Amino acid sequence: MHSFSVSPRYLAASLVKNWRLMFDLGRRDAVGRYKGSALGILWSLLTPLLMLCIYTFVFSEVFKSRWGGSGAQTASKSEFAVVLFAGMIMFNLFSECVTRAPSLILSNSNFVKKIIFPLEILPCVTLLSAMFHMCVSVFILLIAEWIIIGSVPATAFMLPIVLLPLCVLILGLSWALAATGVYLRDIGQTIGILVTALMFLSPVFFPVSSLPEQFRSLVYMNPMTYPIEQSRDVLVWGVSIDWARWGAYSCIAVVIAWLGFAWFQKTRKGFADVI
Template sequence: MNSFSVSPRRLVASLVKNRRLMLDLARRDAVGRYKGSFLGIFWSLATPLFMLGIYTFVFSEVFKSRWGAAGTQTASKGKFAIVLFAGMIMFNLFSECVSRAPTLILSHSNFVKKIVFPLEILPCVALLSALFHFCVSALILLVAEWLIAGTVPPTAVLLPVILAPLCVFILGVSWILAATGVYLRDISQTIGILITALMFLSPIFFPVSSLPERFRVFAYLNPLTYPIEQGRDVLVWGQSVVWGHWVIYSLIATAVAWLGFAWFQKTRRGFADVV
């Protein structure tokens, strides 16, 4: 079998074969970022707690914001913070992976020289590390929701269903950026600007229903609109997955992942020459 095959079977085989290596590297990555700090891994808990407090104060006290259209607004300030935080953790999962993607190969240049090392797993390692922080944030969200609202919707168990196609989409984008970033170093400088723009264009601080009808079609072209809205539905509003939309998004995410993997495999031959 060609070691640089673009076949989906080749990808699945590599991920299954190297699953333990990915988990080990992801664990080291998640813990390593706090190495040497006084609080250590406790920062993974403290950071989302701090952000939840900031969101609650700024948007409920300073901006006096409420969620929804007139007559259907959330009355509780704490509830508004939960709604906001639910959208933010979905976006943060995407932004953490994508912002790191352009430098993944460059920051692991020692692996490029090793022909036997499966470079294609590096975006998966970054994703697993980001999922650890996502799970911590999601746990804090659910505890806060239970304390503020007195209950957690049973539909919250459907969150992994929403996450699955989002993770597939993230991998596709990460493979594209990781490979392109080797040859085009400027991409790592511009990706932060694009992510910031995408944050304000995504339905994190507003529901899509609040937009004028003529603008909603553009909102749904945003690849983060579906996972943010559906994640909020199952975590906060107690609504189930819209399966028709889920299937469409999953098919698109799968296509992006395959194209990203194909691009990565086609360009990886030159990594050693550039790095």
Template structure:
């Protein structure tokens, strides 16, 4: 039975070698979901625009919400911008993780092809999710400019915020996609977990609003750091917390490596199960 290398160097080599294939599949995935619709790819722009409009109406017009006591002065609509920034980070995570358990099963025709690099499938789904995130970020920055008249220069640091999150997503995707082949129930339960994680993440509330004894538990949430840091660089104009970024990068790198090892060790049994 064929064995597959689980070394990081093998992964990097495979990603570089198959980069064109990854981008082609990601483009097909991003565009394919709108295939047959009248508006086509325009939905990728319309959907986050509608989301931002709904958030603005509900939180500024209905709930009269503010972010904490004074973090967001002025228009209530800015609360929707803060919320939307958190939702963008969460949506990248949820889109990939929700699809991960069925990733290999949905591409069963690739499993039979020994020459096809199955390990790049999580990268393909991640690239597709990042495409939609980029569209949402463009809308967010436009709304921010209209509300406050400028976009902080720290917004250029956002790719650095995304790097550890992407590594975490890849690790989780490799684990879930491999496990989902042998344990089909995981695909039915992951949605519940992701939904619970959304309400436990600081998307609808600032961490500072919680009692001190609960704040430490929120920081154990793997989405807390990228959500908080994305707001810092996109909205507040604050630099990244580099110490925490380094720790988060090391932990997410370990998860990515662990997930890749699990995927490579179990993939030799995919064809037998499928």
């Protein structure tokens, strides 16, 4: 029976060796979802633009909401949509990858029996595809921010640094869910419910500072709280990265990624038999 290494060195070597394959598959996945539609890949631009318009109308005109943050972080009604959209962009990246993960191996069963195909790159392919759509959404956000607020903070260039530990965490969860989904098919339905619940428990629609003190510690245990808050800091508020929190989050993300990859490698030898 073929054994698969769980070494981080093996993973790094595999990602470097297969980067072009990951890029090609990711591009095919990103473009493929629009295949056959009249507007094609233009939908990747129109969808976030439409969502931003909806957010702006609903929260500025219907709910007349304002974002009350700490200190000077208080947004007007129109700025609320920008703040909300920034949080949704980060959560959508997480949601798209995690909800697709349980069926990742099952939907690519033709690759399973090909010993030479590196199955461990499949979560990376999904992440690359999701990041393409995220980049389009960020582009729309920055334009809207410039129009509504009048400027884009210089700290916006720090977004890739904020994203790095989140991407590592997403890969770890994706490896674990992809492997588990082969043996436990119900997890695909369960994870969708959990992700929806997580969205409403994340500071997407509200600032953590608006919660009573006794509930804030619970919200900070949410894996999406830090990346959502930090992305708003660099994209909207012009606040630099909190390096202490970034470092702690990165360490946790690396541990989760290695555990997820180890579980994937330990269970993958049985994929062909189950599928």
